[in-house]
Amino acid sequence: MKKGLILVHDGDDAAVALADLCGGETYEVAGQTVTLRDDIPFGHKVALREIAAGENVMKYGSPIGRAVQDIHVGAHIHTHNLKTNLDGQLDYGYQPDKAALAAFDGVSEQATFEGYLRPDGRAGVRNELWIVPTVGCVNRTAERLADEARARFGNRFDDVRAYPHNMGCSQLGDDQATTMKLLAGLIQNPNAGGVLVLSLGCENNNLDVFRPYLGKVDENRVKFLVTQQVEDEYAAGMELLDELNEAVGGLARQSVPASKLVVGFKCGGSDAFSGVTANPLCGRLCDRVVRTGGSCVLTEVPEMFGAEQLLMARCVDESTFGQTVSLINDYKDYFTRHGQVIYENPSPGNKAGGISTLEEKSLGCVQKGGTAPVVGVLGYGDPVMKNGLNLLTGSGNDQVSCTNLACSGATIICFTTGRGNPFGAPVPTIKVSSNSELAARKPHWIDFNAGQILDGASWDEVSDAFFRCLLDVASGRVRTRSEENGYKEISIFRDGVIL
Numbered sequence: 001m002k003k004g005l006i007l008v009h010d011g012d013d014a015a016v017a018l019a020d021l022c023g024g025e026t027y028e029v030a031g032q033t034v035t036l037r038d039d040i041p042f043g044h045k046v047a048l049r050e051i052a053a054g055e056n057v058m059k060y061g062s063p064i065g066r067a068v069q070d071i072h073v074g075a076h077i078h079t080h081n082l083k084t085n086l087d088g089q090l091d092y093g094y095q096p097d098k099a100a101l102a103a104f105d106g107v108s109e110q111a112t113f114e115g116y117l118r119p120d121g122r123a124g125v126r127n128e129l130w131i132v133p134t135v136g137c138v139n140r141t142a143e144r145l146a147d148e149a150r151a152r153f154g155n156r157f158d159d160v161r162a163y164p165h166n167m168g169c170s171q172l173g174d175d176q177a178t179t180m181k182l183l184a185g186l187i188q189n190p191n192a193g194g195v196l197v198l199s200l201g202c203e204n205n206n207l208d209v210f211r212p213y214l215g216k217v218d219e220n221r222v223k224f225l226v227t228q229q230v231e232d233e234y235a236a237g238m239e240l241l242d243e244l245n246e247a248v249g250g251l252a253r254q255s256v257p258a259s260k261l262v263v264g265f266k267c268g269g270s271d272a273f274s275g276v277t278a279n280p281l282c283g284r285l286c287d288r289v290v291r292t293g294g295s296c297v298l299t300e301v302p303e304m305f306g307a308e309q310l311l312m313a314r315c316v317d318e319s320t321f322g323q324t325v326s327l328i329n330d331y332k333d334y335f336t337r338h339g340q341v342i343y344e345n346p347s348p349g350n351k352a353g354g355i356s357t358l359e360e361k362s363l364g365c366v367q368k369g370g371t372a373p374v375v376g377v378l379g380y381g382d383p384v385m386k387n388g389l390n391l392l393t394g395s396g397n398d399q400v401s402c403t404n405l406a407c408s409g410a411t412i413i414c415f416t417t418g419r420g421n422p423f424g425a426p427v428p429t430i431k432v433s434s435n436s437e438l439a440a441r442k443p444h445w446i447d448f449n450a451g452q453i454l455d456g457a458s459w460d461e462v463s464d465a466f467f468r469c470l471l472d473v474a475s476g477r478v479r480t481r482s483e484e485n486g487y488k489e490i491s492i493f494r495d496g497v498i499l
Contacts (some may be wrong), residue, residue: 005029005046006454008276009061012078014045016272016354016490018454021046030255032160037052038076042451043354043418043435045077049480058084060275062307064360077356084357088342089329094321094373097313099301104373104388107293111258113465114475116244116251119218121271122340124190125411125428125474126158127251131196131237132187134210135168135203138227138397149245156249158476159483162235162335167492168205175496182492184213184409187222188383191427193251194221194244196237201228220247234383259293261474262384264407264410264427265298266366267436268398271353271418273434275364278450281432283370283442285414285470286389290372295384297410299401301331305342306359307366311391315374327393334495338480353418368416382494384409398423399491408492410417412474420445426490428473431481432466447473447480 005015007030015029021040026033031311032048042044045059065082075081116124129149131142142162150160163186167179185207188197199207209223214222223240227233265282267274284294304311308328315321335342355361360497375388384390394404398415402425405413413425418434420442433439436451448469453462472478483487 003028005034006276007048007345008059009137011058011061015045015048015467017042017044017046018275035074037074040076043339045070045272045354045356047075047077048280051075056085060358060363062359062363064363065357067460074274078354079136079351080095080354082153082356083317084306086342086358087179092309092312092321092325094315094318095313096315096321100371101316101373102312103371104287104290107259107291109288109291111292111471112255113258113261113319113471114189114253115256115260115478117254117256117260118190119146122190122409123411124193125261126191126476127193127248128161128191129157129193129194129241130157130426131162131198131251133162133164133168133182133209134183134197134199136164136166136188137169137200141227141233141237145196145198145234145241148234149236150240151236153249156245159488161426161488163488163490165490165492167494171204171494172438172497172499175494178380178495179492180205180210180213181379182326183210183405184215184405185381185383185409186426186490187214187217188405188425189406189409189411191411192221192312194225196240196244197222197224198237199226201226207436221224224324229311239282246465257293257314258289259387261289261292261294262297262409262411263289263294263470264297264308264405264408264413265416266401266413267303267365267368267416268407268421268423269417269419270350270361270364272355272433273451273454274416275367276434277453278418278432278434279364279367280465281450281453281462282368282414282416284459285466286370287372288463288467289470290370290388293387295387295390296369296372297378297384297390297392297405297408298366299394299404299412300365301327301393301394302335303358303362303365303396304328305332305362307362311369311374313328314389316388320374320377324374324391327377329389331393332381368414378408380404381407394493397491399489400493403490403492412470414470416450422482422485422487424480424487424489425486426488428439428451428480429482430469430473444485446480
C-alpha cells in the first residue's frame, strides 16, 4: 500500500498529500486505507471521514473551518468546500496553561556564539556600517555614500549598507510617529556598529523632530548630517563615515552567551507543510533560545487570528494577557476601519500551496513561537526587553514585518517558506524551506531544509542541526543566502494620509 499522505495530528479529519496524487489511487494513512475521489495536488488535504455540511474540519487538532457541503472520504478539501468560522471580535478570558508556563522555569541550557558585545550590554551578530535616511529625498545620496564607504573600508565591517525608503515626509500624526519609531529602532539595532543618519533638512522627519525618538545615543557610534546645511554632502558624509570607521571599524568578535540573542520569526509564501515542518522546527528553536536565556519575537498579527488563544494561554500574567487581547483586537479594528474583511486571508500563493482558511494558516503560523512563555507585547519600534517570547504588532507582509522585527532589536531572523522568497532583511535572514523540492530547486535562496523531516530524518536530529545553523550564522561562520546575494532592504509600515 502506497503512503502518499501524512496525518499532522491524531484525530484530524484530513491528511496532507506528500506529492501530486491521482483520483482512484489508494493510500494508507494512520492505519486507514483511503481511496481518492479526486486528484489531490501536493500539499492539499484529503478527507479521512464523512463530513456533513456545517461540521467543523479538524487539522492540527483544532477546527480550521466548517464544511459548506457534504464531504466524502477521499475527497479534496479546499476553498470550494471549506469556509472559515471566524467572524468579528471575540471575548477572551485569561486561562493560563500552568503546565506550559512551569516548563520554562528559569534558564536550563548554556550556549555561546561569537558576536560583538556593545557598550549598552546588548550583542550584535554582525558589525556593519549603516546609512539611514530620515526621508526618501536623500535615498540616492545614502546609496552613493555607501558605495564609496564600501570601497574605502568595507573590509573593516561585515557589510556597509544604505537603507533607502519612501517615508519621512508628508506624513501626519500617528503615521509619522510610527515612521520615526521604526527608524529609531533600526538605528539602535546592535548589528549596526556605526550609523550615519542622513537628513535633507526640510522634511517632516527633520533631525530636530526625530532625535528625541532616538533617546540617548553613543556619539562614537551614531553621526548626523543635514545635507542642506553643507556645501558638499558627499565630502561631509565621507568625513563622518571616516570617523565611524575609526571608532567601530575592525572590531573583533568575542564569545557571547546565547542569552544575548534576539531571534525574530517570519513566514512568507507558506504551503501546507509550513505548519508541519518549518514552523514547528522554528518553534523548537524558539524554545531552545528561551531556555538559554535569550529572546524571541513573533509578529504577523493577522496570522494569529484563529490561533490567538493558544498564545494567550501562555501569557505569563494577566497584564500581558490584556496586552495580547488589545494586540489582536486593535489589528481587527485596523481592518474594519479601512472597510476590509478581517479574515480575508490566506494569499493566492498560500491557497495554491494547500492552505484553505485563515484558521489553518494561523494554526501553522503560531507554531514558530513553540511553547515558550509570552512575556511581552511590543508596538512599532518598541525594543525587546525580556527573556522569552515577545509578540510584535504588524502585518504579515514580508518586507514590512521583517523591518518591524529588526526595528525592535532582532539581530537574526528565521524566515520559513514553502514556495520560496529571495528577500532579505537588514539582519541575517535564515530561509527555511518546508519541503525538500523547494530546497533543491532554489539552493541560492534556501539556507536550511526542514523538508528532510518528511524524508525520514528525526526531529531531534534536525532540531540540533538547525540550532547549530543559527549559532554558525550568528557567529559569522556562515553567511545567509540573502547576505551572499546582497538582498537587504526595509519597508516602513504606513497607515495614514500622505500630504
